[in-house]
Amino acid sequence: MVLQDLGRRINAAVSDLTRSNSLDEKAFDDMLKEICAALLSADVNVRLVQSLRKSIKTTVHFSSLPPAVNKKRMIQKAVFDHLVALVNPHAEPFRPKKGRSNVIMMVGLQGAGKTTTCTKLARHYQMRGLRTALVCADTFRAGAFDQLKQNAIKAKIPYYGSLTQTDPVVVAADGVAQFKKERFDVIIVDTSGRHKQEADLFEEMTQIQTAVNPNQTILVLDSTIGQAAEVQSSAFKATADFGAIIITKTDGHAAGGGAISAVAATHTPIIFLGTGEHMMDLERFEPKAFVQKLLGMGDIAGLVEHVQAITQDSASIKETYKHITAGIYTLRDFRENISSIMKMGPLSKLSGMIPGLSNMTAGLDDEDGSLKLRRMIYLFDSMTAAELDSDGKIFVDQPSRIVRVACGSGTSVREVEDLLSQHRMMAGMAKKVGGQRKQMQRAQNMLKGGNKEQQMAAMQKRMASMGGAGAAGGMPGGIPNMGEMAKMMQMLQGPGSEGMPNLGGMDIQSMMSRMGGLMGGGGGGGGGGGRGRGR
Template sequence: MVLAELGGSITRALQQMNNAIVVDEKVLGECLNEIARALLHADVRFDLVRHLQTNVKNLVNLNHLAAGHNKRKIIQNAIFDELCKLLDPGKPTFTPELGKPSVVMFVGLQGAGKTTTCTKYAHYHRKMGWKTALVCADTFRAGAFDQLKLNATKAKIPFYGSYVDSDPVKVAVEGVKRFKKENCDLIIVDTSGRHKQEAALFEEMRQVSEATKPDLIIFVMDSSIGQSAFDQAEAFKQSVSVGAVIVTKMDGHAKGGGALSAVAATKSPVIFLGTGEHMNEFEPFDVKSFLNRLLGKGDLSGLINTIQRNVPMDQQQQPELLQKLSKGNFTLRMMYELIQNLLEMGPLNQVCTLSRLTLYVS
């Protein structure tokens, strides 16, 4: 997964600090320098890295710590908290609710995987009982409607688009109006991919936004574009009210730090990660769970949430298993039953739960 190298580098820096006989300002400085180099190598912006270093040094004042304090633990907690702040600017401006019709508009650069992400987003909510629908307002890219139509058909999600109408505003308005009449809970509008230098396409994006009045605008960001993600995200934020971010292609690039840190430009949180091409390779983003996995720690809350979403087991059996897990009770019998259920989901290498599971068995 993307950023695995970054996680390993940060973990090694913390381990070197733990191995030091005496933790002083020099050891702290060396640890922070190693972490800074790892973040910069992953394309995190320099000003954000410097800000993280400064904050940790301000939080951890070794000269004023009384004897008996666990300096290593204090430093680790401070670094963890600052990494959380780097990736979590707050809550989304709007959260869709089941039973209340909501319009969600997707924007982003061309090639970021926006159309596929729209379908994944719709499919994710459909599995949870939502009535979802897709509207193709991308009349600029050839084959955009065909792609959305194919994806929506596979996912069994109703869709709307046009082969003849080239006005994206008209198509978007008609699609939203149609699905509101059908009492859909979540209406997702896919728009054309655009670059910040394409003024005409940015104006078109604003017009679609004004016409459909979306409850939430999601910026889809390719994890592989590096530090340029910051400027692009900032341009989109200035044009429309971006309320959340989805980072795609998290399975194939080593320098995803630029994309993750670009949430600072939109001041909007990452809400989902695209971890592959398949429909189910899409997971909610939780900062603490993500960092725990990144640093090789256990992620119990992530394990429980994944079981609730994906593992096909009896409804009476699931609460009992989750209760035992939350108390730290995990037996070989439970592991056997869980793996039997996981096998029904397909190839194990596509089931992210298993990788988390091994953290607790080992």
């Protein structure tokens, strides 16, 4: 994945230094050289790299540090802060507001992925409650309107374009006027690709901008552009004065550092990263979260948002969550959980969001993992409705069903048995969750009215009977007691630790509810174990 090697090299350089027994100025200089070499090989502009190195050395000033200072901690913080500064232009991007028409115009080079990005962006805002629409003002490229039309229909987004009108200014103006009249919240205008040598097309771009008067112009940059990113982005900035950047094709193997150079050259924020070809493959860009992922610190807030986007309108996930809270877990619930995991993207994408996991999964193959999950779906698809809605005991009572499912899915009897075994494990967990939920409801009911002290004592007695707290003072299954859970909630909602993500007072109850439907993902984790065995 783009920038993955960069992150690995920087992370290794910092880790080697902090693990070193003899932390001296030579080791510090070696670390800086390795970080700079990694940035240069990733196509980051040489002036930026020199400036970064000088800033880190000035901040740390190794030779004059007093003995009592924690040098390792100080170096880690300096590297983190300066990498954040490298990709952070300290400029706030435009944010569309509901209840008024927000026009967004997309510009960029040919082949940067503007049309696909337009649909991704429209879907992003649509899933957040904004009425969105697309206007195709690319009358130059053959098939541009057909591509936008197909994407818009697939994403269920209204669109406007013309197969007969060749003037993009007219098409853009008419489309925006129509959707403004219909009171759409976000209107995204797709335009033709162009580069700074094409003076006529640059003039056309300014005419479209004048005609639609966008609230924001976004430059779409291909991550493979390399060192040319700075020159091209500066030319677009001078002509169209864009206010944000979206970097596409970050799932490839390009260096990608040129796009970072464009941020410094134009003092314009990156707002999204395109991470694949599917409509969901658009990640919000946050400088701190980006550097945290580079350094293997993870991006928990990004993971939560990713899960929220997937489970937003899924009736099946909501039904699965109801089942789990009631202590029920059918094979159909298991299938829905596996499907949700597959929608979340490849292992490499998720591992970057979870602290420490990117290092553990560095050698794992996304293709093997996705194949394992697909084979599990084949097994489910070969089951009857009665089997899917059962608790799995039907296969124990009638073993011939296992052979039939294996033959129908083109898999082995062993794979069917493994799947049923994983399901039994998850069903046992769901039963525990259901039982604990009932105990909690009883405890809450006891607190309504009456003597609070007596009720609290009774609740504590009931909680102790639930878990046989003993010395550990915990609930069954390793679930922490109420005091520990309260501390965990406070930690999540309080200020983030240095260099780690801060959820900023997020509604934890809502987050847990949304992620509840993916509890079977833990079972998928069991499947993940199967993945490891498969290799």
